């Protein structure tokens with residue numbers, strides 16, 4: 088293999104494969120403990136599962152039915168930890184569960200909610216209560232009562248990007264659009280073979296972390312030529328986005344006749360996001376797409392609950408992802424554990440370790456990263472202690488609330504609309520000032536591509552957030568893609584094609 092300008096003689100402590108939430112979470116935690124970290128992602132950050140989630144930081148009420156108490160306790164407590172770390176991209180949300188007595192009796196739900204209120208530490212989030220629906224309810228007249236409880240909503244792909252930024256700010260080298268082709272142990276090191284558009288190159292590391300998500304087992308078998316300690320089940324989940332089904336900022340958790348649950352979640356002011364499904368998936372994880380059957384299923388569940396009846400013609404957009412779940416040999420895809428398993432392998436004491444991540448949730452990524460560090464501690468005894476519980480993610484520093492920040496933005500950029508200021512505040516938090524600088528009007532932010540996207544924001548994204556294509560901006564750094572016209576995308580593409588590379592070093 089040739090050496091390229093990207094190769095260097097540095098021996099990293101950790102090489103992390105995969106720029107989804109688990110890879111970047113581990114990279115950030117390890118860098119903050121003083122380890123030298125390299126992370127590669129074959130596509131854009133959060134291109135796969137980590138941008139296709141239901142976008143909830145939640146305990147997972149339904150996991151209580153599967154007796155996943157450890158997971159639920161950890162996830163419940165993480166809600167407030169993450170809310171404090173990233174108040175710009177995470178917000179509390181109330182969930183309404185309409186009561187359908189033939190599916191689950193009220194006493195069972197009340198017991199579940201009692202555990203939900205008390206299993207994990209809760210200071211800011213409100214507890215649960217009963218609700219009664221009147222004629223003005225968006226629900227069908229037959230649904231007269233239900234329950235309400237708290238969880239949080241998150242911008243999933245930005246959670247990934249902010250963790251990658253955090254890792255870089257602590258010294259990590261993060262490279263995107265760079266695939267790990269293979270890796271082999273050479274004595275106490277891993278030699279990692281990589282490829283990107285500039286060519287092939289190698290790096291060395293004392294430990295290898297396999298956070299390849301849906302590719303975790305394939306990576307072990309094909310790229311490392313080793314035996315995977317666990318099987319992986321790929322379970323597809325899909326969502327539809329429709330015009331706002333109802334007013335207000337609460338989500339609904341709908342129980343279906345098959346005992347599964349489906350969420351209807353307010354999305355980007357104008358829309359409702361409905362999902363998810365659970366179906367076994369056999370194909371290439373990169374090619375997953377919603378099926379007709381899933382669309383029909385989601386519409387049916389929604390129509391069984393809401394007065395506002397949907398047809399396929401109402402669908403504005405869809406997305407699908409595959410959960411990389413650790414195979415516990417469960418027959419029912421909904422019942423497979425959502426908990427994570429970390430597998431450390433090392434055939435002899437002087438061999439470089441491999442740590443593979445199976446399963447997990449966005450919600451528990453930080454705890455997963457702490458467990459990963461715990462497992463690697465024996466190899467890096469000088470490593471510092473845990474730190475991520477209290478340090479804000481980039482943009483979450485010195486922030487009271489997204490609403491207050493939006494007001495401060497409008498006080499400076501006087502012609503910014505309320506919705507634009509709100510979008511900026513909830514995407515960038517206090518880092519928005521790095522984009523706006525001294526500007527006092529939107530005109531001073533350079534070329535306007537449409538939908539409130541100006542050149543200054545694009546420049547910032549290219550420099551600090553690993554953006555190289557319009558798709559990165561429109562679907563992962565933002566969701567502006569939902570409203571961008573083809574001509575607007577074209578002008579953004581032209582701008583990006585002519586822009587010199589300004590990315591900050593790794």
Ligand SMILES: Cc1cc2nc3c(=O)[nH]c(=O)nc-3n(C[C@H](O)[C@H](O)[C@H](O)COP(=O)(O)OP(=O)(O)OC[C@H]3O[C@@H](n4cnc5c(N)ncnc54)[C@H](O)[C@@H]3O)c2cc1C
Pocket residue numbers: 104105106107108109110127128129130131132133134135136137138139140141142143144145265266267268298299300301302306310322323324325363364407408409410411444446447448449450451
């Ligand atoms: C439909 C659905 C809904 C969900 N909803 C929620 C929710 O509301 N809340 C929640 O907490 N969790 C939710 N989850 C779970 C959560 O999204 C996943 O657990 C999490 O995103 C998995 O992250 P990951 O980093 O393991 O995988 P990924 O995000 O898939 O990242 C793995 C990365 O590794 C890269 N990679 C693979 N092989 C290589 C290689 N050889 N070289 C370089 N890079 C490589 C891939 O390109 C990929 O980007 C949901 C999941 C799904 C599918």
